[in-house]
Amino acid sequence: MEIFGDRVSVVAEGVTSPWSRIASFSLLLFIVYIADASIRLWRRGGPFERRRATLVGGSIILTLLFVGTISALKHEGLLVWPYLITPGYLFILMAIGYELACDIWRAAELARRLNLAEERIQLATTAAGIGIWEWRPGSDELWASETARGLLGLTPADAVSAERFFGKLLPEHGKSVRDAIEGAQQNSGEFDTSARVAQEQPEPRWVALRGSAAADSKQRVVRGVVFDITERKGAEQRLRMVAEGSPNAVMMVDRDGRIVFSNARASALFGYDRGELLGKPIEMLVPSASRPSHEAYRRDFVTNTSTGAMRAGTEVHGLRKDGAEIPVEVWLTTVRIHDDLLVLVNVIDISVRRSTEAELARQRQELAHLTRVAMIGELSGSLAHELNQPLTAILTNAQATQKMAENGALNDETLNEILQDIVDDSKRAGEVIRRLRSFIRRGEVQRERLDMNGIVADVLRLLRFDLVARGVTVDTELAPVLPGVLGDHIQLQQVLLNLIMNACEAMESVAKPCTLTVRSEVDTGGAVRISVIDAGTGIPADELGRIFEPFVTTKSYGMGLGLAVCRTIIEHHGGSIGAYNNESAPGATFHFSLPAVPTPGS
Secondary structure: OEEOOEEOOOOOOOOOOOOHHHHHHHHHHHHHHHHHHHHHHHHHOOHHHHHHHHHHHHHHHHHHHHHHHHHHHHHHOOOOOOHHHOHHHHHHHHHHHHHHHHHHHHHHHHHHHHHHHHHHHHHHHHHHOEEEEEEOOOOOEEEEOHHHHHHOOOOOOOOOEHHHHHHOEOHHHHHHHHHHHHHHHHHOOEEEEEEEEOOOOOOOOEEEEEEEEEEOOOOEEEEEEEEEOHHHHHHHHHHHHHHHOOOOEEEEEOOOOEEEEEOHHHHHHHOOOHHHHOOOEHHHHOOHHHHHHHHHHHHHHHHHOOOOOOEEEEEEEEEOOOOOEEEEEEEEEEEEEOOEEEEEEEEEEOHHHHHHHHHHHHHHHHHHHHHHHHHHHHOHHHHHHHHHHHHHHHHHHHHHHHHHHHHOOOOHHHHHHHHHHHHHHHHHHHHHHHHHHHHHOOOOOOOEEEOHHHHHHHHHHHHHHHHHHHOEEEEEEOOOOOOEEEEOHHHHHHHHHHHHHHHHHHOOOOOOOEEEEEEEEEOOOOOEEEEEEOOOOOOOHHHHOOOOOOOOOOOOOOOOOHHHHHHHHHHHOOOEEEEEEOOOOOOEEEEEEEOEEOOOOO
């Protein structure tokens, strides 16, 4: 037949097969499948996927519909054109061709971007001195970048194989690298190790090898990087030398609290070999009762501290391997090595210091006791007079009772009155002895909540006869409401008694009677302040600044230890003590302040 001026051959139409209807039904199912796939792609995809679903899926469906329609028309004899020049079919081919062309263009653009990304990665790794390598275990095939070759002493012209690549490391280091890679292969995990390059050069070169083992479609593949860590190794070596030379225990702990370095002194202090410490949590060196709080403190320190910030020494207890607890002082500082934040732990054994401090405390208590005994010697006359009064009254009442009994004038009522007087006077004498024994007793310091106004009253009661004998009148200016203090009753009594007696001695040359003022108040800082104000001759200016030093005295007698003991007692109570000459009146003022404690229930 003739079409568009040319003659073409037409295949003779055969007899229709009865199976053609089944084929038509399968074609219908295929159309349904294509429609379903296109709809799914349209629903879950973006603009690109929707366009692809419309063009490709629609084109295929239209193609099948055109084919079916043309077949039906040819079967009825209404159409004799071949399939290839059907206008609808040509349109479908153009749509599919357009989409394929877009795919080719996108593939070319993707390849261009991939090449650009590879160039950027190559530039970045070269600038950072990082080499890239890839190896398929089980074969000697290995690829390495130019930087990786250079780090291991290979030239770009050298043929690279796994044997030659790892052979550039020291034999023992090469084996450890292979072992690390093998461990990563078994778990499809990562590896991180370091090794020394076996090459002749003035300084040894160290490299780090990091990477991961993954499985592709055929076999496992190991991809990694290699970079120079010679400088870091040098810094670690210098740090190790400094740490080994330290008289203290030095350890390095990572972010997870695991010990990554320890010196010989740490092993000696805690009783562990170095191998038993490395890789273990630092909490193994902390008593079990303190581990939860220590772990929380460590996390907070790593999170909130700034690099290089030194924490003041903290006194805690450490745990030795044998279970013994030892007092230690710990200093912490953060050290950043490349991207790793480590904590440098400096541990000082303070067992000797604690023993020395305990001995000094014992000696201070002994000195304070001896000072109190010496004071009792100075107060012996006053104490004898105070004790003599109730004893005389007891004797008088007893003699009167005896005479009344002899004369037959003693009745039950009179006897009860006399006996009650004897009991009361005995209690007074016993109270004097009790206060005396309490004042000179030797014992441990007992801290309790105290009322300083009450202590002032106790001391003045103890000194009342001595003050009368010296011609000294006491004027008390006590705050009506005074916060409590935490302290030892006897020691604070000793301080106040010493200051009052010194004030009396300072007024020996002053015309009698003279006045001594004892004042209690709350100072501007909220502390409880006690002042003893005399009207004596004052303190020489050249001795005012060192009046509380041992063996410094303004008197012609005495050893000059009383005020030194007072300062020691007040400072160990967390307070302060001082003295100054009065400005508007003769004499001097000695004062001490103690921290106030909150009122119970406030």
